[in-house]
Amino acid sequence: MNYRHVYHAGNHADVLKHIVMLRAFLHLQKKDKPFLFLDAHAGTGLYALWGDEALKTLEWQDGVGRFYDPSGKAVPLAAEAEALIAPWRHVIASVNATGQPLSHYPGSPGFALDVLRQNDRVILNELHPDDHGKLAEFAQRDRRVVLVEGDAAIAVKAHLPPPERRGFILIDPSYEREDEARRAVQMLRDGYRRFATGAFALWYPVTGDGLSEVIAKEAQALAIPKTLKIELLVRKAVPEGGLAGSGLILINPPWPLADELAAIGPALCERLRQSDGAAWSLDWLGAEI
Template identity: 40%
Template sequence: MNYRHAFHAGNAADVMKHAILALLMTRLTAKPAPFAVLDTHAGIGRYDLTGDEATRTGEAALGIQRLLQAAEMGTLGATPAEALDPYLDAVRAAAGQPTGPVSSYPGSPCLARTFLRENDRLILAELHPEDAQTLKGVFRGDRQVAVHHMDGWTALKAHLPPKEKRGLVLIDPPFEAADDFDRLVAGLALAHSRWPTGIYALWYPIKDRAVSWRLHQRLEDSGIPKILIAELTWNDDARMDRLNGSGMILVNPPWQLDETLRQMLPALHEALGFTKGIAHVEWVAGEHIA
């Protein structure tokens, strides 16, 4: 448990992941029935972008800060801007800064919390003891949020299915263990068997492209009927010792989310100033496979 997200908060991978999370939350709030969100690797909830960790890497300056600037300049294009608005509005609301660069960044717990209505719930699991305590402090007194100091993979057994019939499971492990890709596939299979109608969003890093291809094949072979893959890359595949991109596995995605992402992700790629890599959206399982 050596991974510390404070060094990477608000970077390009966060931007891509959380922009999609905000879209999913928006779709959930479009219907009146209550929903639950389970975040299995929750972190500390919010991150100081002026702190030593964030300023040491400078990754937020090339991620969320650059995107906010593009949005203020109006260079995103009408349709992509509309798709990104829920995310950017949530980031600014969490930071309390309506314009300019933001000094703090919401992790997935705080981002998801901004979308909850009165009868919706947020369930957070975090294994790192200090991070779990910090997270409990962030949500102390919030009756709609439950924080559990527990392993995220165990949380899939403990909290699924929820009492609500609708909802989302976010699985975002740090990928510091050699078997995290195996656990990702196994965790999804377990969760889906317990709650087949839930929406699932699973993040994965793109370093070695062959690993990503094997992941896609395993997902296709899993028997889960609706799986959409969204990827944003910013480096070529020549080196495997760095983060070359960010991927999201989306199970039971809302209607037409694929089309929204096919417009949003290329605009995001351009807004972040990438000259290498691509934005890619593909069904690996389901009736929409070409």
């Protein structure tokens, strides 16, 4: 395992993923009944943007960095899209000093712990021992959290269905292994088989090497109703051209998430575009609600 998210935190893919996640949480919280957030690939929870690792790639500057000016002031989107990303900005503000350049970007556990309620439950699973150690430092004092140091595929099987019968499951692999695309879709399938009413999000990279097509094809083959695919390319995807974009397969996206994403997507694409070939798409792979 060589992948460390600290090199990539706050990039365009994180921006998309975390905005979607927070919108989903907001809709799940419309009912009083608590739910489980299972973060199968949690990372560390919070990332320094000026640390050695982030400075090596500076990926965040073409991600979250495009939403703030150098003094740390928000550069707003058009009104409707800006209103929809307000929860994401709110959490970012909570880990940065007012009136100062951005210094930190939350990971998925950081976003979740900021917005989830006292009676919601959070399982944070991370396999890498160093990142798990950092995650533990970040989250272990939070009484909503159970920390697990193990393989995501096992976590998905072990913790579903949750007793609450409500939940959001994030599957966010690092795609280092040859067969990881198929393994990721298998995790989605295993999770859905145990918990068919849960909301699931599977993140994947778009790199021009065919992985995103494998994911989409295999996700479609699961024939799960209410399966939505969104994709945001910041440039044209070409073989060996690096991370040109990312996508999410969403199962049971809580209403009206799909409509909101249709509204935010083009605005995010415009803000994050790096060259011609930037594109936004939203497609139902299974029947729409």
